[in-house]
Amino acid sequence: MDSASEIQVKQQVRQFYDQVGWQEVGEGVYQNARFEDLRPVSREYIHNCHQRVGRHLSLEGKYFLDAGSGPIQYPEYLEYSIGYQARVCADISIVALQEARQRIGDRENGGHGLFVVADVAHLPFADRAFDGVASLHTIHHLPSSEHQQAYLGLFRVLAESRSAVVVNGWESSSISDIFVGPIKWGRRTRKRITRRLGKGSRASAASKNNAVSTFVNKHNAGWLKSEVGTLMNLDILVWRSVGVRFLKAYIHPNFGGKWLLRQLYWLEESFPHYMGEHGLYPLIILKKS
Numbered sequence: 001m002d003s004a005s006e007i008q009v010k011q012q013v014r015q016f017y018d019q020v021g022w023q024e025v026g027e028g029v030y031q032n033a034r035f036e037d038l039r040p041v042s043r044e045y046i047h048n049c050h051q052r053v054g055r056h057l058s059l060e061g062k063y064f065l066d067a068g069s070g071p072i073q074y075p076e077y078l079e080y081s082i083g084y085q086a087r088v089c090a091d092i093s094i095v096a097l098q099e100a101r102q103r104i105g106d107r108e109n110g111g112h113g114l115f116v117v118a119d120v121a122h123l124p125f126a127d128r129a130f131d132g133v134a135s136l137h138t139i140h141h142l143p144s145s146e147h148q149q150a151y152l153g154l155f156r157v158l159a160e161s162r163s164a165v166v167v168n169g170w171e172s173s174s175i176s177d178i179f180v181g182p183i184k185w186g187r188r189t190r191k192r193i194t195r196r197l198g199k200g201s202r203a204s205a206a207s208k209n210n211a212v213s214t215f216v217n218k219h220n221a222g223w224l225k226s227e228v229g230t231l232m233n234l235d236i237l238v239w240r241s242v243g244v245r246f247l248k249a250y251i252h253p254n255f256g257g258k259w260l261l262r263q264l265y266w267l268e269e270s271f272p273h274y275m276g277e278h279g280l281y282p283l284i285i286l287k288k289s
């Protein structure tokens, strides 16, 4: 991808989040939350997975960097920086930062947020400026050629003896494929039948018009180890082994959904490295020592 296309990609991503992703569709709920399972049956599992990020971050420090902060959309996110003097929210979307300010406040009104429009692949901060760094679901919006640079930048701004946490989906997951394969097959079959019955064209045209998403580019564990793991000390654990498609298809309140998720969480806690590499969302720890 040449540099003109890379700039275009970023403009498109920014526009998407400004105009669609960070528009509220309900009280405190953004359009982007359609990528999350907000049902009560999944709440405990989702909450526990969010808590995993905090386990690997220093509890206190001066500056905490949230690279690609969005609006700090979930309450658990606020906890990561409670012990810090300031949380620097950096994002290319101005709407994200305006919303983040509403949530965390700035220093003038007793909050501890600082807000910077910045590109995660070109962080405008000094070396070792942050005692804690998190970048959640953001690097995948960069052109592939900038992923390594983004990891190097997060590592560069991290203080000595501290850790950064990156969460980013893999391009594929053997665990998720086992379960999601039948869902995809069912969907394809339904479409084929509807098309044969002549009912499909209008419905699919309507759903295409409503489709809203933006540029995403993901890698696998092999790429991460060879392109980033050779340059810094990193560890791959699990953040969440399954995605929303799995949750919505297999987890139901009346069919032991909560119990099933407790077993899944137990598996993830028991085999964090395996579930991290083969599940859908790894939790990547960059350690500076």
Ligand SMILES: C[S@@+](CC[C@H](N)C(=O)[O-])C[C@H]1O[C@@H](n2cnc3c(N)ncnc32)[C@H](O)[C@@H]1O
Pocket: 010, 013, 014, 017, 067, 068, 069, 070, 071, 072, 073, 074, 090, 091, 092, 093, 096, 118, 119, 120, 121, 135, 136, 137, 138, 141, 142
């Ligand atoms: C999927 S959202 C995740 C937001 C938040 N970290 C979370 O987990 O809820 C991705 C965020 O990254 C931001 N973003 C995308 N590309 C970026 C870039 N090159 N530099 C900084 N932020 C970026 C988007 O504007 C958006 O707010």
